[in-house]
Amino acid sequence: MPVDTAVRPVRILVAKVGLDGHDRGVKVVARALRDAGYEVIYTGLRQTPEMVVDAALQEDAQVIGLSIHSGAHMTLFPAVVQELKRRKATDIVVFGGGIIPEDDIVALKKKGVAELFTPGTPLQEIVDWLRKRFPQGGG
Amino acid sequence: MDGESELAARFRAGDIRALARAISLVERRDPSVRALETPPKGGEGSAAVVGFTGAPGTGKSTLVDALVTLLRKQGKSVSVIATDPNSPFTGGAILGDRIRMQRHALDPKVFIRSMGARGHLGGLSLATREAIRLLGAFGFDQVILETVGVGQSELEVAAVADTTVVVMTPNLGDGVQMIKAGILEIADIFVVNKADLDGYQRVAMELRAMLSLNAPGATGAAASKPWKPPIITTVAARQEGIDELWAAIESHRRYLETSGRAQELAAKRLKDETAEVVADLARQQARLALGEDGALTEQLLKDGSPYRAAEEILNRIGSDGRKRGRG
Incomplete structure (x- = not known):
């Protein structure tokens, strides 16, 4: 008997890593992703990077979205990618947002962060990027 | 080895990621992991299930967090299924119950899973029962369910959990709310949370008055020994009253076992779920038939009413089932 597997939303774990408390941006992005069907x-x-990865594994998330406004992005983003390697979960895609200089973006992408969005990015751009990355699911 | 049995092997070996993936599969109504829901021979396999329900903002997540803390002190492994609603328009959701449970992050004996209700209306996801069995088979001692923030008629948790805890707070409504049907009738235990706020004594008093009027809800063997729901006051954010809450949950569990109510519930639960599975399969088949079969749709439109087409679809399911039974 065929099974109805039409409902298959992509699950995205969204977190703030490190010590900054600026969560307005991440909440706006979370809301936009919700409205896009994620x-x-x-x-x-x-x-901590360990907490983020552990939660993503329990939640079976396909994507981790990180927000960092503390300036520690060169430490924290690669730490999450490293932790995914350690837990053998490199199929989980990491993207992020924050106040990140152009040079750092290039370096972070080399280290395995899939995409980075800086302040002022239209929300639709983030959604479009995810849709391209996961054409089979989500909104 | 194909994908399925590799997942099964990892699940049996205790890989958290395999458990998480298996839950995603049951959320998609994918039958491929059903074999995992029964524990391997000789193993333990069913966890005790306590469900928390109540209006939005009553502190369900914080109570669950506090209870997990207590159970971890007792050395029990705990899993939590926390449900939040999906948007009926986009299907998207923000699942935010983990925020209140962060102090259990990185504890390998605590597994927390956020579930979108995905349009299911009872306050839980359609996949909750299957997920509970997976968690039991995986070896968790205790499963805690948290429903979406509910109104008055999302009562499914009582059909799924062994013990249902209804969470209230001061200032939610006047005494008339207390005599309405629905959520107040499903409680095995009442919690008046946020008992550091004014008015909590009044809520407890009104509950007590209402309960004194209650006719015994149990039927069958248990009717002669009805359970009286206790009222526990808590300040979950300060871990106050949680020992008393756990004592009440344990006492309810003993009641279920000694009164014979546990077996009644187990039988009823299996029947209910079977009916649900049948309805679910029938719905899928109906959707397929109506989508693919032009002649059937044409007939349906000509009739202008659903009954003949419905009968035709049911007949097909019947003959399909019999064929498979023989094969």
Whole structure:
């Protein structure tokens, strides 16, 4: 008997890593992703890379979205990517947002962060990027 | 080895990621992991299930967090299924119950899973029962369910959990709310949370008055020994009253076992779920038939009413089932 597998939302874990408490941006992005049909798991502030990856594994998220406004992006983003490697979960896509200089973006992409969005990015651009990346699911 | 059995092997070996993936598959109504829902021979396999329900903002997640803390002190492994609603327009959701449970991050004996209700209306996801069985087979001692923030008629949790805890807070409504039907009737235990706010004594008092009027809800063997739902006051954010809450949950569990109510519930649960599975399969078949079969649709439009087409679809399911039974 055929099975109805039409409902297959992409699950995105969204987190703030490190010590900054600026969560307005991440909440706006979470809302936009919700409106685009994604299931967004929001885990809140002050997460360590280990916590983020552990939660993503429990939640079976295909994507991790990180927001960093503390300036520690060169440490924290690669730490999440490293932790995914350690947990053998490199199929999970990492993207991020924050105040990140152009040179750092290039370096972070080399280190395995799939995409980075800076302040002022239209929300639709983030959604379009995800749709391209996951054409089979989501909104 | 194909994908399925590799997943099964990892699940049996205790890989959290395999458990998480299996839950995603049951969320998609994919039958391929059903074999995992029964524990391997000789193993333990069913976890105790307590469900928390109540209006939005009553502190369900914080209570669950506090209870997990207590159970971890007792050395029990705990899994939580926290449900939030999906948008009926886009299907998207923000699942935010984990925020209140962050202190259990990185504890390997705590597994927290956020679920979107995905349009299912009972306050839980359609996949909750299957997920509970997966968690039991995986070896968790305790499963805690948290429903979406509910109104008055999302009562499914009572059909799924062994013990249902209804969470209230001060200032939610006047005494008339207390005599309405629905959510207040499904409680095995009442919690008046946020008992540091004014008015909590009044809520507890009104609950007590209402309960004193209650006719025994149990039927069959248990009717002679009805359960009286206790009222526990808590300040979950400060871990106050949680020991009393757990004592009440344990006492309810003993009641279920000694009164014979546990077996009644188990039988009823299996029947309910079977009916649901049948309805679900029939719905899928109906959708397929109506989508693919031009002649059937034409007939349906000519009739202007659904009954003849419905009968035709049911007949087809019947003959399909019999064919498969023989094969």
